[in-house]
Amino acid sequence: MEKTKPHDDPIIYSARGKICGIYRPNPKNFLQGILLTDDGLKIPAQLTNDVATQLKVNRDLLKVAQVWKxxxxxxxxxxxxxxxxxxxxTIQDLKRKGVNKFRVVGQVLRIQDQEITVLIKRNELPPExxxxxxxxxLLGDLPSEAVGQFWKFNVRREGWNWTIVAA
Known part of the structure; x- marks a missing residue:
């Protein structure tokens, strides 16, 4: 069960989406590894215990690209x-499954040269x-008045860039 903190902020912040890739666990710690994405990135990755259990039971899942939340x-x-x-x-299946699409909900901290910095507060207690x-x-445009405001973004991952599709 996830540890949760009491909410003194009525807003639910989030940054989540789907990504496609092959998980390669670290030989010393199965929960830590690298995700080899469908577009060639090598991203450090961490598994939840539930996902790790699923992968340990069916190691064939480590051999081919998977779609991950x-x-x-x-x-x-x-x-x-x-x-x-x-x-x-197939590529068409990945598009239908929403791969590389993310939802970001947070407070706009800064807007500078097509870069929007968004603050995300964790809804659960973080690890020590x-x-x-x-x-x-995020990459995109917002009016300067957006600084300090709470926004919801639909974002597309392109490499390690996060481009705003809709706000």
Whole structure:
């Protein structure tokens, strides 16, 4: 069961989406590894215990690209793989399954030269040593009045860039 903190903020922040790739666990720690994405990136990745159990039971899932529900992080760049969605099929299947589409909900901290920095507050208690908040930098346009406001973004991952599709 996830540890939760009492909400003194009525807003639910989030940054989540789907990504396709092959998970390669670290030989010393199965929960830590690298995700080899369908577009050639090697992203540090962390598994939840539920996903790790699923992969340990069926190691064939480590041999082919899978569609994962994940939470992105930027400092340093990484993803937390929280749910195994399905095995990757064709490019058309991936588009239908929403691969590389993310939903980001947070407070706009800064807008500068087509870069929007968004604050995300974790809704659960972070592991010891991790911060309860983090930022994501999105590419796109917003009016300058958006600074300090709460926004919901539909974002597309392109490499390690996060491009706003709709706000």
């Amino acid at each position: 994940c939470y992105p992080r930027l400092n340093p760049p990484s993803v937390e793989l929280v749910k195994l969605k399905s095995k990757a099929q 040593g991790e911060e309860p908040t983090f930022t994501l930098t």
